Amino acid sequence: MFRAIAYLILTVFLITVVRSIIGIVAKGFSEAIRGSSASNTRPTPESKAPLTGELKKDPVCGTYTSAASSLQQTVGGQTYYFCSPKCQETFLARS
Numbered sequence: 330m331f332r333a334i335a336y337l338i339l340t341v342f343l344i345t346v347v348r349s350i351i352g353i354v355a356k357g358f359s360e361a362i363r364g365s366s367a368s369n370t371r372p373t374p375e376s377k378a379p380l381t382g383e384l385k386k387d388p389v390c391g392t393y394t395s396a397a398s399s400l401q402q403t404v405g406g407q408t409y410y411f412c413s414p415k416c417q418e419t420f421l422a423r424s
C-alpha cells in the first residue's frame with residue numbers, strides 16, 4: 330500500500346518536473362523563434378515603406394507609383410512622378 334502511494338507521488342512529481350522542463354524548453358524555443366523572426370522581419374517594413382508610402386499618378390501612362398521610388402520631375406513648380414524614364418521623356422517631349 331505504501332509502495333503504491335510512493336509510486337503515485339513519484340509519478341505525479343515526475344510528470345510535474347517533465348512538464349516544467351517542456352514548458353521551459355518550449356518557452357526558450359518560442360523566444361528563439363520570435364527573436365529570429367524579429368530580425369528577419371526587421372528589414373521588411375523598411376523595404377515596404379516606399380511601397381506603402383504616398384502614391385503618385387504617372388501623368389503619361391496613368392500608373393500609380395510610390396513617391397519614394399518613382400522618377401520625379403518638377404515643371405512650373407509642380408512635381409510630377411513617373412514610373413519609368415520613358416514616361417518622363419514622353420512627358421518632357423509633350424510639354
Ligand SMILES: [Zn+2]
Nearest residue numbers: 387390412416
Ligand atoms: Zn509610366
